[in-house]
Amino acid sequence: MLTISNYHYIRENFNANYPSIFGVTPDLFKNQLILLKGKGDFISSIDLILNGDEILKSKDNYYLITFDDGLKEQYNCAVPVLEELNIPVILFANSRNYQDKKVSTVHKIHLLRSMLSPKEFLSKISHQNDLNTISDAIVEKAQSIYIYDDKETAVLKFLLNFKMDFTIQEKIIKVIFDNYFNENEVLNELYMNEKEIVHLSKKGFLGSHTHNHFPIGLMNEDEITFELENSKLYFEKLTNTKIETVAYPYGSPEASTSEVARIAIKAGYKYGFTTTRGINTQDSNCLLLNRFDCNDMPGGKNYKVV
CATH class of the missing domain: 3.20.20.370 (Glycoside hydrolase/deacetylase)
Structure with a gap:
């Protein structure tokens, strides 16, 4: 085994x-x-x-x-x-x-999350319609995947990783990331x-x-x-x-x-x-x-x- x-x-x-x-x-x-x-x-x-x-x-x-x-x-x-x-x-x-x-966008997110609270991070992407309503089912699913995170962080990670269209996510994260970091x-x-x-x-x-x-x-x-x-x-x-x-x-x-x-x-x-x-x-x-x-x-x- x-x-x-x-x-x-x-x-x-x-x-x-x-x-x-x-x-x-x-x-x-x-x-x-x-x-x-x-x-x-x-x-x-x-x-x-x-x-x-x-x-x-x-x-x-x-x-x-x-x-x-x-x-x-x-x-x-x-x-x-x-x-x-x-x-x-x-x-x-x-x-x-x-x-x-x-x-990788996932690492841009990691770096941004080290500087921004989950609430601040969500506020910067809140104009996306699919992030405005967070159901109990989403919360439950998020916490089942990210078992070591608090609820707010788990939901943020789940929405970013599984609910946002990749193309849209990349564009949004790039704009935020470029305000804080030099990509090269x-x-x-x-x-x-x-x-x-x-x-x-x-x-x-x-x-x-x-x-x-x-x-x-x-x-x-x-x-x-x-x-x-x-x-x-x-x-x-x-x-x-x-x-x-x-x-x-x-x-x-x-x-x-x-x-x-x-x-x-x-x-x-x-x-x-x-x-x-x-x-x-x-x-x-x-x-x-x-x-x-x-x-x-x-x-x-x-x-x-x-």
Whole structure:
């Protein structure tokens, strides 16, 4: 059986006007890995691709470490810890950040939320009609997805990520973002560069996080196909290595549907990763593997011993 632990941000501190960017420090990351190392064996993407069926069928505990978004702090802070402990990893990156030289809208939102309260943020986008009425159903759904956020923050994130048209959202967020940040500076500071991406790929540490950072399960077939194929082809050409794993942005059931899995197989992926919590066994769909948030794993701040 396979347990996958997923991470995003890793830095020495997360100080901000408003808590919006969360993650682990390098020390906490290292301590958690050491704890997991005593509970089972770590596998790599190569192990998964070559021996995935055996790993999933086994009653032994196997662990896989993943990071989403291709952030420079992952390369600077996480990779050295992993190399010190001889633990492999898959870091999933978006091709848009390199091909289009654009900051992903999701990260623009993270940065803006670190400066603006949820109320202030909502007020800046309140002219959109679909944000004016917030039903109990929306609140309930938002809180079921963003279980670690307060109600106001969960609703804001749900509306931005699942209820706003992508094109409209990008335009609105860009206007707000440009008032506070220089996109080129953020691009260079936030993401790994191409040289670092190539280095990771040679170690078997690179996977696709699609082209844009969109919940692709909400898109049509042509759009999903582009998101999956373009990222794969771009990174394969850049690195001269095969990209056979993909992590679906957001990873919720809405973002990683059976249709997404079908198209991912067609695009040439062998394994796909969601954010649905759970252990993977022989009954798991290889293109819809479960992943735990690192905070839910042993050593994580939300872990509860049953």
